[in-house]
Amino acid sequence: MTVHDVDEVAFAREWERWHREREEVLAAPHGFLAITGLHWLNPGPTRFDDAPGAWSSTPEGVVVELAEDEELTVDGVTVRGRYAFGVIGERDSLYAGFGDAVAEVARRGGHDILRPRHPGNALRTAFTATPAYAPDPRWVRDGRFVPFDRPRPVTVGAAVEGLEHVYDSPGQVEFELGGAVHRLTAFDGGSPGGLMVLFTDGTSGVTTYAANRALQIGPPDTGGRVTLDFNRAANLPCAYTDLATCPLPPAENRLTVAVEAGERIPLERGGRP
Template structure:
Protein backbone atom coordinates (compact mmCIF):
# COMPACT_ATOMS: atom_id res chain seq x y z
CA UNK A 1 0.00 0.00 0.00
CA UNK A 2 2.97 2.33 -0.38
CA UNK A 3 2.36 5.38 -2.55
CA UNK A 4 3.40 4.76 -6.11
CA UNK A 5 6.05 7.28 -7.14
CA UNK A 6 7.73 7.50 -10.50
CA UNK A 7 11.34 7.03 -9.51
CA UNK A 8 12.90 9.94 -11.36
CA UNK A 9 15.39 12.51 -10.21
CA UNK A 10 12.80 15.24 -10.72
CA UNK A 11 10.25 13.52 -8.48
CA UNK A 12 12.81 12.90 -5.75
CA UNK A 13 14.02 16.49 -5.93
CA UNK A 14 10.47 17.84 -5.69
CA UNK A 15 9.64 15.52 -2.80
CA UNK A 16 12.71 16.66 -0.86
CA UNK A 17 12.05 20.32 -1.68
CA UNK A 18 8.48 20.13 -0.38
CA UNK A 19 9.65 18.44 2.81
CA UNK A 20 12.39 21.03 3.35
CA UNK A 21 9.89 23.87 2.93
CA UNK A 22 7.48 22.22 5.34
CA UNK A 23 10.18 21.53 7.93
CA UNK A 24 11.59 25.05 7.70
CA UNK A 25 8.12 26.42 8.50
CA UNK A 26 7.76 23.93 11.34
CA UNK A 27 11.11 25.06 12.78
CA UNK A 28 10.07 28.69 12.49
CA UNK A 29 6.86 27.98 14.40
CA UNK A 30 8.80 26.13 17.09
CA UNK A 31 11.14 29.08 17.61
CA UNK A 32 8.26 31.56 18.03
CA UNK A 33 9.05 34.10 20.80
CA UNK A 34 5.96 32.93 22.68
CA UNK A 35 6.11 29.25 21.71
CA UNK A 36 6.75 26.28 23.97
CA UNK A 37 10.48 26.90 24.11
CA UNK A 38 9.67 30.20 25.82
CA UNK A 39 7.73 28.56 28.70
CA UNK A 40 9.41 29.35 32.04
CA UNK A 41 7.13 27.47 34.46
CA UNK A 42 4.02 25.31 34.76
CA UNK A 43 1.72 26.34 37.61
CA UNK A 44 -1.28 24.35 38.85
CA UNK A 45 -3.86 26.80 40.13
CA UNK A 46 -6.19 26.30 43.09
CA UNK A 47 -8.48 28.39 45.25
CA UNK A 48 -5.64 30.15 47.09
CA UNK A 49 -4.51 33.34 45.28
CA UNK A 50 -0.80 32.83 44.60
CA UNK A 51 1.90 35.01 43.10
CA UNK A 52 4.63 33.64 40.85
CA UNK A 53 7.99 35.23 39.99
CA UNK A 54 7.49 35.03 36.21
CA UNK A 55 3.96 36.50 35.96
CA UNK A 56 2.26 39.59 37.41
CA UNK A 57 -0.66 39.24 39.82
CA UNK A 58 -2.01 36.68 42.27
CA UNK A 59 -3.72 33.79 40.49
CA UNK A 60 -6.49 31.47 41.65
CA UNK A 61 -8.91 28.93 40.25
CA UNK A 62 -12.39 27.93 41.42
CA UNK A 63 -15.44 26.31 39.85
CA UNK A 64 -16.19 29.75 38.39
CA UNK A 65 -12.89 29.84 36.51
CA UNK A 66 -9.54 31.62 36.73
CA UNK A 67 -9.07 34.99 38.43
CA UNK A 68 -6.02 37.25 38.71
CA UNK A 69 -5.64 40.09 41.22
CA UNK A 70 -3.18 42.68 39.93
CA UNK A 71 -1.46 45.04 42.35
CA UNK A 72 -1.05 48.73 41.74
CA UNK A 73 1.40 49.23 38.90
CA UNK A 74 0.67 45.80 37.40
CA UNK A 75 -1.35 45.25 34.25
CA UNK A 76 -2.13 42.67 31.59
CA UNK A 77 -3.35 43.03 28.06
CA UNK A 78 -6.19 40.62 27.32
CA UNK A 79 -7.66 40.48 23.81
CA UNK A 80 -6.22 43.90 23.06
CA UNK A 81 -7.56 45.59 26.19
CA UNK A 82 -5.43 46.66 29.16
CA UNK A 83 -6.77 45.30 32.46
CA UNK A 84 -5.84 46.29 36.03
CA UNK A 85 -7.03 45.28 39.45
CA UNK A 86 -9.07 42.08 39.49
CA UNK A 87 -9.74 40.29 36.23
CA UNK A 88 -11.85 37.17 35.79
CA UNK A 89 -11.00 34.91 32.84
CA UNK A 90 -14.06 32.71 33.39
CA UNK A 91 -14.28 28.98 32.88
CA UNK A 92 -11.77 27.73 30.34
CA UNK A 93 -12.67 24.73 28.20
CA UNK A 94 -10.57 21.57 28.31
CA UNK A 95 -7.50 21.89 26.02
CA UNK A 96 -8.27 25.57 25.42
CA UNK A 97 -5.69 28.29 26.06
CA UNK A 98 -5.93 32.05 26.49
CA UNK A 99 -2.91 34.30 26.09
CA UNK A 100 -2.55 37.55 28.00
CA UNK A 101 0.53 39.72 27.57
CA UNK A 102 2.69 41.50 30.12
CA UNK A 103 5.45 43.51 28.50
CA UNK A 104 7.24 41.17 26.12
CA UNK A 105 5.93 38.06 27.91
CA UNK A 106 2.83 36.04 27.16
CA UNK A 107 0.91 34.51 30.06
CA UNK A 108 -0.95 31.36 29.02
CA UNK A 109 -4.06 30.47 31.01
CA UNK A 110 -5.29 26.99 30.11
CA UNK A 111 -7.07 23.85 31.22
CA UNK A 112 -5.39 20.45 30.95
CA UNK A 113 -6.79 17.21 32.33
CA UNK A 114 -9.49 19.12 34.19
CA UNK A 115 -7.00 21.43 35.95
CA UNK A 116 -6.52 25.15 35.39
CA UNK A 117 -2.89 26.00 34.75
CA UNK A 118 -0.70 29.04 34.23
CA UNK A 119 2.24 28.87 31.84
CA UNK A 120 4.24 32.11 31.43
CA UNK A 121 6.22 32.44 28.20
CA UNK A 122 9.26 34.72 28.04
CA UNK A 123 11.18 35.32 24.80
CA UNK A 124 14.48 35.53 26.72
CA UNK A 125 14.08 32.00 28.11
CA UNK A 126 17.41 30.19 27.76
CA UNK A 127 15.83 27.14 26.12
CA UNK A 128 14.55 29.35 23.32
CA UNK A 129 17.68 31.51 23.01
CA UNK A 130 19.89 28.41 22.72
CA UNK A 131 17.64 26.64 20.22
CA UNK A 132 19.15 25.96 16.78
CA UNK A 133 17.19 23.16 15.11
CA UNK A 134 15.80 19.69 15.64
CA UNK A 135 17.55 16.71 14.01
CA UNK A 136 15.47 14.63 11.62
CA UNK A 137 15.81 11.71 9.27
CA UNK A 138 16.41 12.60 5.64
CA UNK A 139 13.10 12.58 3.72
CA UNK A 140 12.45 9.28 1.94
CA UNK A 141 9.57 8.29 -0.37
CA UNK A 142 9.38 4.92 1.37
CA UNK A 143 7.82 6.50 4.44
CA UNK A 144 5.04 8.31 2.57
CA UNK A 145 2.34 5.64 2.78
CA UNK A 146 -1.19 5.31 1.54
CA UNK A 147 -3.78 3.87 3.87
CA UNK A 148 -7.48 3.71 4.61
CA UNK A 149 -9.59 5.73 6.95
CA UNK A 150 -12.04 3.58 8.90
CA UNK A 151 -14.58 5.90 10.56
CA UNK A 152 -16.44 4.79 13.66
CA UNK A 153 -20.23 4.84 13.61
CA UNK A 154 -19.93 7.60 16.21
CA UNK A 155 -16.84 9.23 17.76
CA UNK A 156 -15.39 7.29 20.67
CA UNK A 157 -13.95 8.83 23.82
CA UNK A 158 -10.37 7.65 24.29
CA UNK A 159 -8.51 8.23 27.56
CA UNK A 160 -4.75 8.49 27.33
CA UNK A 161 -1.96 9.25 29.76
CA UNK A 162 0.12 12.40 29.80
CA UNK A 163 3.72 13.51 30.09
CA UNK A 164 2.81 14.73 33.59
CA UNK A 165 2.45 11.79 35.96
CA UNK A 166 -1.12 11.28 37.19
CA UNK A 167 -2.70 13.45 34.49
CA UNK A 168 -5.06 12.04 31.85
CA UNK A 169 -6.45 13.42 28.62
CA UNK A 170 -9.72 12.43 26.96
CA UNK A 171 -10.04 12.81 23.19
CA UNK A 172 -12.82 12.04 20.75
CA UNK A 173 -11.56 9.62 18.14
CA UNK A 174 -13.54 9.75 14.87
CA UNK A 175 -11.99 6.55 13.54
CA UNK A 176 -8.85 4.61 12.71
CA UNK A 177 -6.36 4.51 9.87
CA UNK A 178 -4.59 1.44 8.60
CA UNK A 179 -1.57 1.03 6.35
CA UNK A 180 0.71 -1.72 5.13
CA UNK A 181 4.45 -1.82 5.62
CA UNK A 182 6.73 -4.67 4.55
CA UNK A 183 3.79 -7.00 4.03
CA UNK A 184 2.11 -6.37 7.37
CA UNK A 185 -0.92 -4.19 8.11
CA UNK A 186 -1.06 -1.84 11.08
CA UNK A 187 -4.08 0.02 12.46
CA UNK A 188 -3.90 3.24 14.49
CA UNK A 189 -6.52 5.23 16.39
CA UNK A 190 -6.83 8.75 14.98
CA UNK A 191 -7.93 11.97 16.67
CA UNK A 192 -9.26 15.10 14.99
CA UNK A 193 -6.59 17.32 13.45
CA UNK A 194 -6.34 21.10 13.47
CA UNK A 195 -7.86 21.56 10.02
CA UNK A 196 -11.47 20.48 9.28
CA UNK A 197 -11.56 16.85 8.22
CA UNK A 198 -7.88 16.26 8.98
CA UNK A 199 -6.61 13.64 11.42
CA UNK A 200 -3.85 13.40 14.00
CA UNK A 201 -2.12 10.21 15.09
CA UNK A 202 0.02 9.91 18.22
CA UNK A 203 2.41 6.97 18.10
CA UNK A 204 5.59 5.34 19.25
CA UNK A 205 7.65 2.77 17.37
CA UNK A 206 10.82 0.71 17.67
CA UNK A 207 12.98 3.85 17.32
CA UNK A 208 11.33 5.47 20.37
CA UNK A 209 13.90 5.99 23.10
CA UNK A 210 16.69 5.07 20.68
CA UNK A 211 16.84 7.69 17.93
CA UNK A 212 13.44 9.31 18.46
CA UNK A 213 11.78 10.71 21.58
CA UNK A 214 10.63 7.92 23.87
CA UNK A 215 7.17 9.12 24.94
CA UNK A 216 5.47 10.07 21.70
CA UNK A 217 5.54 11.58 18.24
CA UNK A 218 2.67 12.84 16.12
CA UNK A 219 1.84 12.82 12.44
CA UNK A 220 -0.86 14.94 10.81
CA UNK A 221 -2.95 13.34 8.06
CA UNK A 222 -4.83 15.38 5.42
CA UNK A 223 -8.58 14.71 5.05
CA UNK A 224 -9.44 11.34 3.45
CA UNK A 225 -10.64 11.38 -0.14
CA UNK A 226 -14.08 10.15 -1.21
CA UNK A 227 -12.90 6.53 -1.10
CA UNK A 228 -11.43 6.90 2.38
CA UNK A 229 -7.84 6.90 1.14
CA UNK A 230 -5.37 8.77 3.32
CA UNK A 231 -1.72 9.71 2.99
CA UNK A 232 0.36 9.00 6.09
CA UNK A 233 3.70 10.70 5.55
CA UNK A 234 5.92 9.68 8.42
CA UNK A 235 8.62 11.99 7.05
CA UNK A 236 6.48 14.68 8.67
CA UNK A 237 6.31 13.02 12.09
CA UNK A 238 7.07 15.68 14.69
CA UNK A 239 7.94 15.90 18.34
CA UNK A 240 5.42 17.18 20.83
CA UNK A 241 6.42 19.98 23.25
CA UNK A 242 7.27 17.48 26.00
CA UNK A 243 10.20 16.33 23.87
CA UNK A 244 11.83 19.70 24.56
CA UNK A 245 10.61 20.73 28.00
CA UNK A 246 9.25 19.16 31.17
CA UNK A 247 6.78 22.06 31.40
CA UNK A 248 4.36 20.42 28.95
CA UNK A 249 1.33 18.21 29.54
CA UNK A 250 1.42 16.32 26.23
CA UNK A 251 -0.80 13.28 25.70
CA UNK A 252 0.68 9.82 25.29
CA UNK A 253 -0.40 7.49 22.47
CA UNK A 254 -3.16 4.97 23.08
CA UNK A 255 -1.86 1.42 23.54
CA UNK A 256 -2.82 0.32 20.01
CA UNK A 257 -0.65 3.08 18.53
CA UNK A 258 2.60 1.60 19.82
CA UNK A 259 4.08 0.22 16.62
CA UNK A 260 6.47 -2.74 16.86
CA UNK A 261 8.39 -1.64 13.75
CA UNK A 262 11.05 1.05 13.37
CA UNK A 263 9.69 4.16 11.65
CA UNK A 264 13.01 5.67 10.60
CA UNK A 265 11.47 8.92 9.45
CA UNK A 266 10.56 12.30 10.86
CA UNK A 267 12.05 14.17 13.79
CA UNK A 268 14.60 12.61 16.11
CA UNK A 269 15.36 13.19 19.80
CA UNK A 270 15.91 16.94 20.28
CA UNK A 271 19.44 18.04 21.06
CA UNK A 272 18.02 19.57 24.22
CA UNK A 273 17.40 16.04 25.56
CA UNK A 274 20.81 14.67 24.60
CA UNK A 275 23.07 17.56 25.56
CA UNK A 276 24.46 17.67 22.04
CA UNK A 277 24.25 19.83 18.95
Protein backbone atom coordinates in the same frame (compact mmCIF):
# COMPACT_ATOMS: atom_id res chain seq x y z
CA MET B 1 1.82 7.12 -5.58
CA THR B 2 4.98 5.07 -6.00
CA VAL B 3 8.59 6.01 -5.30
CA HIS B 4 9.24 6.16 -9.04
CA ASP B 5 6.52 8.80 -9.45
CA VAL B 6 8.18 11.22 -7.03
CA ASP B 7 10.30 14.23 -7.98
CA GLU B 8 12.78 13.72 -5.16
CA VAL B 9 14.16 17.26 -5.36
CA ALA B 10 10.68 18.78 -5.04
CA PHE B 11 9.78 16.24 -2.35
CA ALA B 12 12.82 17.25 -0.26
CA ARG B 13 12.12 20.94 -0.83
CA GLU B 14 8.54 20.59 0.43
CA TRP B 15 9.68 18.64 3.46
CA GLU B 16 12.30 21.27 4.27
CA ARG B 17 9.63 24.00 4.07
CA TRP B 18 7.39 22.01 6.44
CA HIS B 19 10.25 21.41 8.87
CA ARG B 20 11.35 25.05 8.80
CA GLU B 21 7.82 26.33 9.44
CA ARG B 22 7.46 23.99 12.42
CA GLU B 23 10.69 25.25 13.94
CA GLU B 24 9.65 28.88 13.41
CA VAL B 25 6.47 28.26 15.40
CA LEU B 26 8.31 26.34 18.12
CA ALA B 27 10.98 29.03 18.55
CA ALA B 28 8.73 32.06 18.07
CA PRO B 29 9.08 34.78 20.74
CA HIS B 30 6.08 33.31 22.60
CA GLY B 31 6.36 29.74 21.33
CA PHE B 32 6.70 26.64 23.48
CA LEU B 33 10.43 27.15 24.01
CA ALA B 34 9.66 30.47 25.70
CA ILE B 35 7.67 28.84 28.54
CA THR B 36 9.28 29.39 31.93
CA GLY B 37 6.80 27.66 34.24
CA LEU B 38 3.89 25.25 34.40
CA HIS B 39 1.79 26.41 37.35
CA TRP B 40 -1.22 24.38 38.54
CA LEU B 41 -3.75 26.78 39.98
CA ASN B 42 -5.79 26.15 43.14
CA PRO B 43 -8.57 28.09 44.93
CA GLY B 44 -6.14 30.15 46.95
CA PRO B 45 -4.49 33.15 45.21
CA THR B 46 -0.84 32.31 44.55
CA ARG B 47 2.03 34.41 43.22
CA PHE B 48 4.71 33.11 40.88
CA ASP B 49 8.13 34.52 40.07
CA ASP B 50 7.59 34.69 36.29
CA ALA B 51 4.23 36.52 36.05
CA PRO B 52 2.54 39.48 37.75
CA GLY B 53 -0.45 38.99 40.03
CA ALA B 54 -1.86 36.35 42.36
CA TRP B 55 -3.61 33.58 40.43
CA SER B 56 -6.41 31.23 41.44
CA SER B 57 -8.85 28.69 40.01
CA THR B 58 -12.41 29.59 41.03
CA PRO B 59 -16.01 28.74 40.05
CA GLU B 60 -15.90 31.76 37.71
CA GLY B 61 -12.74 30.45 36.07
CA VAL B 62 -9.18 31.68 36.41
CA VAL B 63 -8.87 34.90 38.41
CA VAL B 64 -5.84 37.15 38.77
CA GLU B 65 -5.48 39.82 41.45
CA LEU B 66 -3.00 42.50 40.38
CA ALA B 67 -1.15 44.83 42.76
CA GLU B 68 -1.34 48.59 42.25
CA ASP B 69 1.85 48.65 40.18
CA GLU B 70 0.87 45.64 38.02
CA GLU B 71 -1.16 45.33 34.84
CA LEU B 72 -1.94 42.92 32.03
CA THR B 73 -3.14 43.41 28.48
CA VAL B 74 -6.06 41.20 27.45
CA ASP B 75 -7.41 41.47 23.89
CA GLY B 76 -5.67 44.82 23.53
CA VAL B 77 -7.21 46.24 26.71
CA THR B 78 -5.20 47.10 29.82
CA VAL B 79 -6.58 45.47 32.97
CA ARG B 80 -5.74 46.22 36.60
CA GLY B 81 -6.91 45.02 39.98
CA ARG B 82 -9.02 41.87 39.95
CA TYR B 83 -9.70 40.24 36.59
CA ALA B 84 -11.66 37.04 35.83
CA PHE B 85 -10.83 35.21 32.61
CA GLY B 86 -14.03 33.17 32.76
CA VAL B 87 -14.37 29.42 32.52
CA ILE B 88 -11.90 28.06 29.97
CA GLY B 89 -12.78 25.00 27.90
CA GLU B 90 -10.65 21.86 27.98
CA ARG B 91 -7.58 22.26 25.72
CA ASP B 92 -8.36 25.96 25.18
CA SER B 93 -5.92 28.77 25.99
CA LEU B 94 -6.17 32.51 26.57
CA TYR B 95 -3.23 34.92 26.54
CA ALA B 96 -2.50 38.06 28.55
CA GLY B 97 0.48 40.30 27.83
CA PHE B 98 2.92 41.93 30.25
CA GLY B 99 6.10 43.64 29.10
CA ASP B 100 7.58 41.52 26.30
CA ALA B 101 6.05 38.34 27.73
CA VAL B 102 2.65 36.68 27.73
CA ALA B 103 0.84 34.57 30.29
CA GLU B 104 -0.99 31.57 28.85
CA VAL B 105 -4.09 30.70 30.88
CA ALA B 106 -5.38 27.27 29.96
CA ARG B 107 -7.21 24.14 31.04
CA ARG B 108 -5.60 20.73 30.71
CA GLY B 109 -6.90 17.43 32.03
CA GLY B 110 -9.61 19.23 33.98
CA HIS B 111 -7.14 21.57 35.72
CA ASP B 112 -6.55 25.30 35.27
CA ILE B 113 -2.94 26.18 34.56
CA LEU B 114 -0.76 29.24 34.05
CA ARG B 115 2.23 29.13 31.69
CA PRO B 116 4.22 32.36 31.31
CA ARG B 117 6.16 32.71 28.06
CA HIS B 118 9.28 34.90 28.05
CA PRO B 119 11.22 35.51 24.80
CA GLY B 120 14.50 35.58 26.73
CA ASN B 121 14.06 32.06 28.12
CA ALA B 122 17.37 30.22 27.70
CA LEU B 123 15.71 27.18 26.11
CA ARG B 124 14.49 29.43 23.31
CA THR B 125 17.54 31.63 22.84
CA ALA B 126 19.87 28.61 22.68
CA PHE B 127 17.69 26.70 20.20
CA THR B 128 19.32 25.93 16.84
CA ALA B 129 17.47 23.13 15.06
CA THR B 130 15.64 19.83 15.52
CA PRO B 131 17.47 16.76 14.18
CA ALA B 132 15.51 14.72 11.64
CA TYR B 133 15.92 11.85 9.25
CA ALA B 134 16.53 12.87 5.65
CA PRO B 135 13.21 12.90 3.75
CA ASP B 136 12.67 9.67 1.82
CA PRO B 137 9.64 8.96 -0.43
CA ARG B 138 9.73 5.30 0.64
CA TRP B 139 8.20 6.38 3.95
CA VAL B 140 5.04 7.65 2.23
CA ARG B 141 2.39 4.96 2.64
CA ASP B 142 -1.12 4.52 1.32
CA GLY B 143 -3.71 3.77 3.96
CA ARG B 144 -7.42 3.48 4.60
CA PHE B 145 -9.59 5.23 7.14
CA VAL B 146 -11.91 2.83 8.98
CA PRO B 147 -14.57 4.95 10.71
CA PHE B 148 -16.39 3.96 13.87
CA ASP B 149 -20.19 3.96 13.82
CA ARG B 150 -19.92 7.06 16.00
CA PRO B 151 -16.93 8.86 17.59
CA ARG B 152 -15.57 7.08 20.65
CA PRO B 153 -14.05 8.82 23.68
CA VAL B 154 -10.48 7.58 24.19
CA THR B 155 -8.60 8.24 27.42
CA VAL B 156 -4.84 8.59 27.11
CA GLY B 157 -2.05 9.41 29.52
CA ALA B 158 0.01 12.58 29.47
CA ALA B 159 3.60 13.71 29.71
CA VAL B 160 2.71 14.94 33.21
CA GLU B 161 2.40 12.01 35.61
CA GLY B 162 -1.14 11.47 36.88
CA LEU B 163 -2.78 13.61 34.18
CA GLU B 164 -5.17 12.17 31.59
CA HIS B 165 -6.64 13.50 28.36
CA VAL B 166 -9.88 12.40 26.72
CA TYR B 167 -10.24 12.77 22.95
CA ASP B 168 -13.04 11.69 20.65
CA SER B 169 -11.77 9.30 17.99
CA PRO B 170 -13.64 9.12 14.66
CA GLY B 171 -12.00 5.83 13.69
CA GLN B 172 -8.75 4.08 12.84
CA VAL B 173 -6.20 4.32 10.05
CA GLU B 174 -5.08 1.05 8.47
CA PHE B 175 -1.84 0.69 6.52
CA GLU B 176 0.90 -1.79 5.66
CA LEU B 177 4.44 -1.44 7.00
CA GLY B 178 7.21 -3.94 7.58
CA GLY B 179 5.24 -6.77 5.99
CA ALA B 180 2.30 -6.39 8.37
CA VAL B 181 -1.00 -4.50 8.47
CA HIS B 182 -1.33 -1.98 11.31
CA ARG B 183 -4.27 0.01 12.67
CA LEU B 184 -3.78 3.23 14.58
CA THR B 185 -6.51 5.01 16.51
CA ALA B 186 -6.94 8.48 14.99
CA PHE B 187 -8.09 11.80 16.40
CA ASP B 188 -9.22 14.98 14.69
CA GLY B 189 -6.35 16.65 12.87
CA GLY B 190 -5.18 20.18 12.39
CA SER B 191 -7.14 20.78 9.17
CA PRO B 192 -10.89 20.45 8.44
CA GLY B 193 -11.67 16.77 7.93
CA GLY B 194 -8.06 15.82 8.64
CA LEU B 195 -6.79 13.22 11.08
CA MET B 196 -3.94 12.92 13.55
CA VAL B 197 -2.31 9.85 15.04
CA LEU B 198 -0.06 9.69 18.09
CA PHE B 199 2.37 6.78 18.02
CA THR B 200 5.62 5.26 19.17
CA ASP B 201 7.70 2.75 17.22
CA GLY B 202 10.93 0.78 17.26
CA THR B 203 13.01 3.97 17.18
CA SER B 204 11.32 5.53 20.22
CA GLY B 205 13.84 6.14 22.96
CA VAL B 206 16.68 5.24 20.59
CA THR B 207 16.80 7.87 17.85
CA THR B 208 13.35 9.44 18.30
CA TYR B 209 11.65 10.86 21.37
CA ALA B 210 10.55 8.06 23.67
CA ALA B 211 7.06 9.22 24.68
CA ASN B 212 5.33 10.08 21.44
CA ARG B 213 5.35 11.51 17.95
CA ALA B 214 2.42 12.91 15.99
CA LEU B 215 1.48 12.49 12.35
CA GLN B 216 -1.04 14.71 10.59
CA ILE B 217 -3.05 13.00 7.84
CA GLY B 218 -5.13 14.75 5.20
CA PRO B 219 -8.90 14.13 4.90
CA PRO B 220 -9.89 10.70 3.55
CA ASP B 221 -11.20 10.67 -0.02
CA THR B 222 -14.67 9.35 -0.86
CA GLY B 223 -13.33 5.80 -0.74
CA GLY B 224 -11.67 6.30 2.64
CA ARG B 225 -8.16 6.36 1.19
CA VAL B 226 -5.50 8.37 3.02
CA THR B 227 -1.78 9.02 2.69
CA LEU B 228 0.60 8.66 5.62
CA ASP B 229 3.88 10.55 5.13
CA PHE B 230 6.02 9.39 8.02
CA ASN B 231 8.68 11.89 6.97
CA ARG B 232 6.43 14.37 8.74
CA ALA B 233 6.24 12.45 12.02
CA ALA B 234 6.66 15.35 14.40
CA ASN B 235 7.79 15.93 17.95
CA LEU B 236 5.29 17.33 20.42
CA PRO B 237 6.34 20.14 22.80
CA CYS B 238 7.10 17.66 25.59
CA ALA B 239 10.03 16.44 23.49
CA TYR B 240 11.74 19.76 24.30
CA THR B 241 10.46 20.79 27.72
CA ASP B 242 8.97 19.28 30.87
CA LEU B 243 6.57 22.25 30.99
CA ALA B 244 4.15 20.61 28.53
CA THR B 245 1.11 18.38 29.10
CA CYS B 246 1.24 16.46 25.81
CA PRO B 247 -0.93 13.36 25.36
CA LEU B 248 0.58 9.91 25.06
CA PRO B 249 -0.42 7.41 22.37
CA PRO B 250 -3.15 4.87 23.10
CA ALA B 251 -1.79 1.37 23.70
CA GLU B 252 -2.76 0.14 20.21
CA ASN B 253 -0.64 2.90 18.63
CA ARG B 254 2.65 1.50 19.89
CA LEU B 255 4.31 0.00 16.81
CA THR B 256 7.18 -2.46 17.08
CA VAL B 257 8.52 -1.73 13.58
CA ALA B 258 11.18 1.00 13.37
CA VAL B 259 9.93 4.13 11.60
CA GLU B 260 13.24 5.72 10.60
CA ALA B 261 11.65 8.89 9.32
CA GLY B 262 10.59 12.26 10.65
CA GLU B 263 11.86 14.28 13.59
CA ARG B 264 14.38 12.81 15.99
CA ILE B 265 15.31 13.36 19.64
CA PRO B 266 15.87 17.10 20.14
CA LEU B 267 19.35 18.31 21.01
CA GLU B 268 17.82 19.65 24.22
CA ARG B 269 17.11 16.04 25.25
CA GLY B 270 20.52 14.69 24.28
CA GLY B 271 19.80 14.00 20.62
CA ARG B 272 22.48 14.10 17.97
CA PRO B 273 22.56 16.47 14.99
